[in-house]
Amino acid sequence: MKLFWPFIPLIAALVLLVSPPAWADMLVRILLAALALLGVLIWTRTCRRPRSTGGQRLEQQLAERTEEAHNISIALEETREALKSTQEKLTYSSRMASLGQLTAGIAHEIKNPINFVNNFAESSVEIAAELQEEMGKSEGLPEDFRERTVGLIDELVLNADKIREHGQRVNRIVQSMLVQSHGTKSEAEEVALNEFVDQYVSLAFHGMRAQVQDFNVDIDRRYDEAIDSLPIVRQDMARVLINLLNNAFQAVNKRKEVTDREFLPQVRVSTVLHEAEVEISIEDNGGGVPQSLQKKIFDPFFTTKSAGSGTGLGLSLSREIVVDGHNGQLRYEQSxxxxxxxxxxLPLAGMGGGAQE
Structure with missing residues (x-):
């Protein structure tokens, strides 16, 4: 605007000096219009003068401080979540250490009497065999007495064999408990898969019955007879099976309690041989996992159970054992x-083959 003021006297002089007829001249009109336009442009530019450098610097500093505060808030929240996760892991580790000591004590207490059971079962089989031999040597015994006695001896041998078989099974479970309680890493071994799976189906069922006296479930076992043996870490895979089976039994029991007392709990356990891998599936009719939670079920510390009923680590550890420990896959589906x-x-080639998930 200040630049415009010196032109005003000149414009006024032109207006005074030019005779009235000249006002009609087109060039004068153009000149006056140009001067007026110039004045307007100068006035507009003056009004739109940029803000001071100091104001811009202040706004920039304010924006930077706001962004820093936001980043600090995010970092604090992440640190808080990390500390919470670490605390939960330490608590879980402490509980597991105590549980390991308790398990080791119980396993040792069970191991001693079960050894006596196994030894006496084997001794009974040997004694029965000797008795049969003596019966064969004896003469003058009534034939009907001999037949009845031989039949009873055969039955005793059969019962003793069953006692020995199940005693050895208990011994393997106890040994597995001891290995897990000591936290030692075991090597993979060839395992008859169908027998192995069925063993832990029965173990998990009786464990559930011990907790819930009236618990009952229809277990549908579908084992592929074409499956022979598979190299796995026995105690690790046992943990996976027990965890999945416990989840299935608890789910069907909960549904029976909260919905219909006439509801029939069902659990289906199956094995299927594929071209390069073996499939083990455990499914139930307990309602399943809501769609919105299915992506989180393998996350550490995530659980749908009530407080105190679960740690939220079962599925996470199971997936780690299957994927990292056995080079396999573990996934959830709707049954x-x-x-x-x-x-x-699980890959047929064992822990060294197959594609990881």
Whole structure:
């Protein structure tokens, strides 16, 4: 605007000096219009003068401080979550250490009497065999007495064999408990898969019955007879099976309690031989996992159980054992039984083959 003021006297002089007829001249009109336009441009530029450098610097510093505060807030929240996770892990580790000591004590207490059971079962078989031999040597015994006695001896031998078989099974479970309680890493070994799976189906069922006296469930066992043996870490895979089976039994029991007392709990356990891998699936009719939570079920410390009923680490550790420890896969699917279905895929080549998930 200040630049415009010196032109005003000149414009006024032109206006005074030019005779009235000249006002009609087109060039004068153009000149006056140009001067007026110039004045307007100068006035507009003056009004739009940029803010001071000091104001811009202040706004920039304020924006930077706001961004720093936001980043600090995010970092603090992440640190808080990390500390919470670490605390939960330490608490879990402490509980597991105590549980390991308790398990080791119980296993030792069980191991001693079960050894006596196994030894006496073997001794009974040997004594029965000797008795049969003596019966064969004896003469003058009534034939009907001999037949009855031989039949009873055969039955005793059969019973003793069953006692020895199940005693050895208990011994393997106890040995597995001891290995897990000591936390030692074991090597993979060839395991008859169907027998192995069925063993832990029975173990998990009786464990559930010990907790819930009236618990009952229809267990549908579908084992592929074409499956022979598979190299696995026995105690690690046992933990996976026990965890998945416990989840299935607890899910169907909960549904029976909260919905319909006439509801029939069902659990299906199956093995299937594929071209390069073996499938183990455990499914139930307990309702399954809501769609919104299915992506989180393998996250550490995530659980759908009530407080104190679960640590939220079972599925996370199971997946770690299957994927990292056995080079396999563990996934969740919706079962056609209207419940959950967990599928374990293990490579036939063992822990060194197959594609990781």
């Amino acid at each position: 056609d039984l209207q419940g959950a279905r967990f599928v374990i895929m």
